[in-house]
Amino acid sequence: MSPPTIAVTMGDAAGVGPEVVVRALAEPEVSASASCVVIGDAGRLARAAELCGLELRIEPITDPAQATGEPGVVAVIDLGLVPADLPFGELSETAGEGAYRYVAEAAELALAGRVQAICTAPLNKAALHAAGHAYPGHTELLAELCGVPEVSMMLSTGQVRVIHVTTHVGLLDAIERIDAGLVERTVRRGHRTMVDSGIAEPRIAVCGINPHAGENGLFGRGEEEAKIEPALAACRADGIDAQGPLPADTVFFRAGRGDFDLVVAMYHDQGHGPVKILGLEAGVNITVGLPVIRTSVDHGTAFDIAGTGTAEAGSMIEALRQAANLATRP
Template structure:
């Protein structure tokens, strides 16, 4: 009687190349030169094999790039980068410059990765950075990855969670102006965002997450002294609804002290009301190791928490730390394959 071959339980993570004119190709090659990445997952790049080879020359990683049409041909062995090759980027395409070619590529990589996960050929998506301006120039009018993935998966509402050392933040609103954000915030939306964050942390192994909710105004309105009653109208009913479920939800609290308390360990998650309220503290705490997670999609998606860095693209000096952390988060959140 022969033993059946061992099943590889490492999740397959589809890594999208992002904007080919930015640092995405370089940080991918640097990350995939590390054996510890292969110890936790099977990385499958969705992008352009020729561009990755150019990035290899820049970073001097000495890796082989295997150009594939389908995942079945991947070997997932250290030393070889398996790439679903869409062949969209011409040879010698300039780094560090806004390009509609790169914008179109960024869209197509995400589209293909999404279909791979939906077909069961990958378990999660990890995205290198794209340029919103290039994406728009190519005719894809989405504010960023989060909204694009929501469209591709037919998901009506998602949330952005940022993770940095000692801090997790989920956002009620993201890529809209401040006045529009305040108008958009309402109790039902706040409650749904808290619920998505709570469910994500429970899935990640935190049985009873402690959640702190930011106010909108300075000092969370200070009992009506600041603002026009936004905390009472828009936030408190949602907090009370979540508390009625038995969850540990506190707020609204002044954002300046809440982030300090969360970094100290008093809370497992902060609920930010708008983009800069949440992004600023996270990027101060750990830009290089920050991770962006889209919550509420039918597919797992994590991302670096930095941009395309056109100013250093093509120099081979970009830091891959955030991408490695994003891969770790994707592995933690991905459905577990049977042994």
């Protein structure tokens, strides 16, 4: 099987996206596993390569089929949206518009079957909003571009995988939004993704909402009984090994030692916090429920170090590796 073609979005041009992209694409293991096409800006990528001390040839192309996958060559579909003097590390409406357009182009290519996966560098939500695109992040943006009403965010590290019932909403809104139907759909999406990735009978741990998962009604207002337990009963009836609701303060330890293949978190920080303690360089964000494969770095635009050539590319390398693996599975 020939290596898949992956559309790599450059992210916010004022952030570390251009730097982590060129660092990752300079790695032999990346060029060996996939033919990568950056959707972004050729000049910005050349500047990033210079900042990182990399000898790369930035090659503008117009079609993903023109990418050769040759080591040391970065193929880029240049949308021409970034002024040469755009400063690093500053919020920019121009960069926000570029980040949106890169994702939109990648989604169009993926839906048309011209690339087999999308891998995204970080965008800045405030810049995205300043450009008039009011999405909480990549996950919701891609769902709309792909015409999908509901998707889930999964974070994957070498030790733990976490899928979220809710993500970019406030905590009170998250608790209100959670219901048995949403929990059940999230568990099923997570189960299907694990099976598709080669785990035939995944063991799934489902977090409670309240401390100690409510401790038999002592904490909260019956959220576990009303919002989670009916969902798990429905999943188990179909043979899904979904355990819970379990206390979130111990479930990640248990998952880390190998008791579970996947943890279902109820809200953003419940899942993100433990994963990020394990290290941003190891985390990968996967959007579950799209008609296309999408992976991403698990960090932001890091304006404080953007333009210094010091950004680490470990998360981008891992995101590209997982995108290539998913794209080559039946």
